[in-house]
Amino acid sequence: MLSIKNLHASVEGKEILKGINLEIKAGEVHAIMGPNGSGKSTLAQVLAGNDAFEVTSGSVTMHGEDLLEKATEERARDGVFLAFQYPVEIPGVSNLQFMRTSVNAMRHHRGESEMNAAEFMKMAREISKQVDLDPAFLKRGVNEGFSGGEKKRNEIMQALMLQPKLAILDETDSGLDIDALKVVSDGVNALRAEDRAILMVTHYQRLLDHIVPDFVHVLAEGKIVKSGGRELALELEERGYAWLGIKDDETAASSALSNSAN
Amino acid sequence: MTTANKEVNELIKREYEHGFVTDIEVDTFEPGLNEDVITRLSEIKKEPQFMLEWRLKAYRRWLEMEEPDWAHLGYERIDYNDISYYSAPKRKEDMPQSLDEVDPELLKTYERLGIPLHEHAKLAGVAVDAVFDSVSVATTFKEPLAKAGVIFCSISEAVRDYPELVQKYLGTVVPHTDNFFAGLNAAVFSDGTFVYVPKGVRCPMELSTYFRINAANTGQFERTLIIADEGSYVSYLEGCTAPMRDENQLHAAVVELIALDDAEIKYSTVQNWYPGDENGKGGIYNFVTKRAACIGKNSKVSWTQVETGSAITWKYPSCILRGEGSVGEFYSVALTHNYQQADTGTKMIHLGKNTTSTIISKGISAGKSSNVYRGLVKFGPRAEGARNFTECDSLLIGDQCGAHTFPYIESLNKSAIVEHEATTSKVSDEQMFLCRQRGIDMERAVSMIVNGFCKDVFKELPMEFAVEAGKLLEVSLEGSVG
Numbered sequence: 076m077l078s079i080k081n082l083h084a085s086v087e088g089k090e091i092l093k094g095i096n097l098e099i100k101a102g103e104v105h106a107i108m109g110p111n112g113s114g115k116s117t118l119a120q121v122l123a124g125n126d127a128f129e130v131t132s133g134s135v136t137m138h139g140e141d142l143l144e145k146a147t148e149e150r151a152r153d154g155v156f157l158a159f160q161y162p163v164e165i166p167g168v169s170n171l172q173f174m175r176t177s178v179n180a181m182r183h184h185r186g187e188s189e190m191n192a193a194e195f196m197k198m199a200r201e202i203s204k205q206v207d208l209d210p211a212f213l214k215r216g217v218n219e220g221f222s223g224g225e226k227k228r229n230e231i232m233q234a235l236m237l238q239p240k241l242a243i244l245d246e247t248d249s250g251l252d253i254d255a256l257k258v259v260s261d262g263v264n265a266l267r268a269e270d271r272a273i274l275m276v277t278h279y280q281r282l283l284d285h286i287v288p289d290f291v292h293v294l295a296e297g298k299i300v301k302s303g304g305r306e307l308a309l310e311l312e313e314r315g316y317a318w319l320g321i322k323d324d325e326t327a328a329s330s331a332l333s334n335s336a337n
Numbered sequence: 338m339t340t341a342n343k344e345v346n347e348l349i350k351r352e353y354e355h356g357f358v359t360d361i362e363v364d365t366f367e368p369g370l371n372e373d374v375i376t377r378l379s380e381i382k383k384e385p386q387f388m389l390e391w392r393l394k395a396y397r398r399w400l401e402m403e404e405p406d407w408a409h410l411g412y413e414r415i416d417y418n419d420i421s422y423y424s425a426p427k428r429k430e431d432m433p434q435s436l437d438e439v440d441p442e443l444l445k446t447y448e449r450l451g452i453p454l455h456e457h458a459k460l461a462g463v464a465v466d467a468v469f470d471s472v473s474v475a476t477t478f479k480e481p482l483a484k485a486g487v488i489f490c491s492i493s494e495a496v497r498d499y500p501e502l503v504q505k506y507l508g509t510v511v512p513h514t515d516n517f518f519a520g521l522n523a524a525v526f527s528d529g530t531f532v533y534v535p536k537g538v539r540c541p542m543e544l545s546t547y548f549r550i551n552a553a554n555t556g557q558f559e560r561t562l563i564i565a566d567e568g569s570y571v572s573y574l575e576g577c578t579a580p581m582r583d584e585n586q587l588h589a590a591v592v593e594l595i596a597l598d599d600a601e602i603k604y605s606t607v608q609n610w611y612p613g614d615e616n617g618k619g620g621i622y623n624f625v626t627k628r629a630a631c632i633g634k635n636s637k638v639s640w641t642q643v644e645t646g647s648a649i650t651w652k653y654p655s656c657i658l659r660g661e662g663s664v665g666e667f668y669s670v671a672l673t674h675n676y677q678q679a680d681t682g683t684k685m686i687h688l689g690k691n692t693t694s695t696i697i698s699k700g701i702s703a704g705k706s707s708n709v710y711r712g713l714v715k716f717g718p719r720a721e722g723a724r725n726f727t728e729c730d731s732l733l734i735g736d737q738c739g740a741h742t743f744p745y746i747e748s749l750n751k752s753a754i755v756e757h758e759a760t761t762s763k764v765s766d767e768q769m770f771l772c773r774q775r776g777i778d779m780e781r782a783v784s785m786i787v788n789g790f791c792k793d794v795f796k797e798l799p800m801e802f803a804v805e806a807g808k809l810l811e812v813s814l815e816g817s818v819g
C-alpha cells in the first residue's frame with residue numbers, strides 16, 4: 076500500500092531524514108521507535124504533506140500513485156490520516172463544526188452526499204463514547220483548553236470518524252495515564268482492518284503492550300537502523316538504545332510511567 | 338513568505354459579487370456644491386423651510402471646516418465639486434404608491450443583491466426600506482408597523498409628515514459642527530431612514546434598510562434617525578453594496594440614535610460596499626458618523642457591525658451614556674484585504690451614574706491591507722460606579738498586512754473601572770495544516786478559522802443575518818489565504 080524509497084527531507088536547510096526505506100502493506104501495523112530528535116515526527120509530517128519540510132530526494136507511493144506530488148488535502152481525501160503529536164488549537168471553531176466540515180469534505184470527494192447535522196451528531200456521540208470523551212466537548216473549540224489526554228483521544232476519535240486507509244499516529248501514547256492509554260489503545264485496535272495500514276510513532280514501547288505491531292523499526296539520526304518484529308521493541312526496552320549504539324538522553328527502560336515523551 | 342502563505346495570497350484574490358451596474362434612467366444633478374444646489378435639493382424633496390435653513394447653516398459652517406487627517410489612513414484629497422449631490426431613479430409619477438410601481442429593473446437589482454423585497458422579506462419578517470443612490474424607493478410592512486404605532490419611513494417623508502419629531506431630535510446627537518463629514522452630510526443629506534417607536538412598544542419585527550450606490554460620481558449622504566421612546570425596543574439592520582467602478586465614490590452617512598428611559602435599540606450593520614480591485618483601484622470611501630444618546634435611565638444601545646467592504650472605512654459608532662444605569666455595547670468585525678484601509682472603533686462616553694459599556698472588536702487583516710481599532714472610553718466626573726470592558730483582538734492572514742490598536746482611556750472619576758484585553762494572532766501554518774490534513778481545502782479552512790475568531794460578535798447579530806455575515810466573510814476572504 077505504502078512504499079517509501081530512499082526518502083530525504085530537510086527543514087530550514089538542515090537534513091533530517093537521510094534515506095528512509097519502508098514498505099507497508101494493507102492490514103499491517105508498523106511501529107517506528109527512536110530517541111528524541113531522530114526524525115520520527117518529521118517522517119510523519121512529510122508523509123502527510125506539511126510543506127514546512129522539503130523533500131530533497133526519494134519517492135513515496137501509495138496504492139501505486141505518487142504521494143509527494145499531491146497537496147495535503149488531496150492526500151487526506153485519498154485516505155492519509157495523521158494524528159498529531161501536538162494538535163493545534165483553533166479558537167471559536169467548535170470541534171463538532173470542524174469534524175463535520177472534515178467528514179463532509181471527504182464525502183464530497185467520494186461523490187457522496189453531505190451528512191446532515193442530525194446524522195452527524197449521532198455518529199459523533201457514538202464515537203466520542205468509544206474514546207471516553209464527554210459529548211459536551213464536541214461543542215468546545217478545536218483543542219481549545221483540552222488536556223493532553225483529551226487532545227490525543229480527540230485525534231483518535233477523528234481517525235475513527237474518517238476511517239482512513241493509512242493512519243499515522245504520532246506519539247498518541249505520550250502524556251496519557253494508564254487508563255487513558257487503555258482507551259486510546261482500544262481505539263487504535265478498533266482501527267485495525269484488512270484494508271488499512273497503521274504507522275505508529277512512539278518513543279516508548281509501553282504502547283506496544285496494548286497494540287501489538289507486526290513490525291518494529293528503529294529510527295536514529297534520520298535512518299532506519301534496525302527492523303524486526305514485536306520482540307525488537309521488548310529487547311530495546313531491556314537493553315536501551317545504547318544497545319544499538321544510539322545515543323539517547325533517557326534510557327528506554329525508565330519509560331513505563333513517563334509522561335514527558337517528546 | 339512561507340508556501341502556505343503564498344497559496345493563501347492566491348486565494349484572497351476574489352471577485353466582488355455585487356459589482357454590477359443597474360441600467361435605469363436617472364435624474365442626476367450636475368457635479369458641484371453651492372447654496373443653489375442645496376436649495377434645489379430641498380425643493381425637489383418638498384421640504385419645509387426649517388429644513389432648508391438647517392441645511393444652509395450647516396453648509397456655511399462646513400465651508401470653514403478642515404477635512405480631518407488624523408485617522409490612520411491614506412487617500413487622495415477629494416474634490417467636493419466633482420461629486421453630484423443628487424441622483425434618483427426617474428419616475429413617471431412623483432413617488433411610487435406601492436411596490437408594483439417601482440421600476441422593475443430596480444427590483445431586479447435588489448433581487449440580485451439578495452434583498453428580499455417581496456416574499457423573502459415576509460418570510461424573514463423583515464421590514465425593508467431600500468435606499469438606492471439618493472432616494473428611498475420602497476418601504477415594506479408599513480401597515481403592521483403602523484398598527485403598533487411604529488413609524489418607519491424615509492427621512493424625506495418624515496421631514497414632511499413628522500416635522501415636530503424631526504425638528505426636536507435631528508442633529509441633537511451629531512450636530513453639524515461635530516466633524517467635517519457630519520457637516521457635509523447635514524448640508525446635502527439626500528435620504529435615509531426614520532424610525533420612531535412609541536412608549537412601551539416592542540417593535541413587532543426587525544427593521545432593515547439596504548443602501549446601494551449605483552450612479553457614477555455620486556456621493557451618498559444618507560441620514561438615519563431612530564428614536565426609541567420610554568420602555569420601547571427596536572432592532573434595526575442596515576446592509577450596503579455598490580457596483581464596481583474604477584473611480585472612488587464617497588459615502589458620508591450620519592446615524593443618530595436616541596434612547597429614552599428603559600428603551601433599547603439594537604443597531605446592526607452589514608457593510609459590503611465595493612472595496613476596490615486587487616490593486617487598490619476604485620472602491621467606496623466610507624466616512625460615517627454614528628452615535629447614540631442614551632438619555633434615559635436604564636436605556637441601552639448595542640451597535641453590532643460587520644464591515645467587509647469599502648476602500649476606506651472611517652467609522653466610530655459611539656454611545657453617550659447620560660442616563661443613570663444606561664448601557665452601551667459595541668461588537669465589531671472589520672475585515673480588510675488587498676489595499677483596503679479601515680480605521681474603526683467606538684467611543685463610550687460615560688456621563689451618568691452606574692453606566693456600563695462593553696466593547697468587543699475583532700479586526701481581520703489580509704493581503705496588504707491595514708486595519709486599525711481606535712477607541713475612546715471616557716468617564717465624566719459624575720460617572721460614579723461606571724464600568725467598561727474592552728476586548729480587542731486582531732487576526733492577521735499572511736505577513737503583508739497590518740493591525741494597530743489605539744485604545745484611549747480618560748477618567749475624571751476615581752470609582753470608574755476599566756478592564757482591557759488585547760490580542761494579536763495569526764492564522765498559523767499549523768492551523769492550516771491541521772485543517773488540510775483533515776481534507777478541508779484552504780479557502781474553507783481560512784473562512785472557518787476567521788468565523789471562529791468572530792464568533793463572539795456574530796452571536797450578537799439577529800439570527801438570519803448571522804448566517805449571512807458568515808457567508809459574507811467567506812466571500813470576502815476568497816483569494817485571501819495569506
Ligand SMILES: Nc1ncnc2c1ncn2[C@@H]1O[C@H](COP(=O)(O)OP(=O)(O)O)[C@@H](O)[C@H]1O
Binds near residue numbers: 086091109111114116
Ligand atoms: N519545524 C522545524 N524547524 C526546525 N527544526 C526542526 C523542525 N521540526 C523538527 N526539527 C528538527 O528535526 C529533528 C527531528 O525532529 P523530529 O522529527 O520532531 O524528531 P522526533 O519526532 O523523532 O523527536 C530535530 O533535531 C528537530 O529539532
Ligand SMILES: [Mg+2]
Binds near residue numbers: 116117160246337
Ligand atoms: Mg516527535
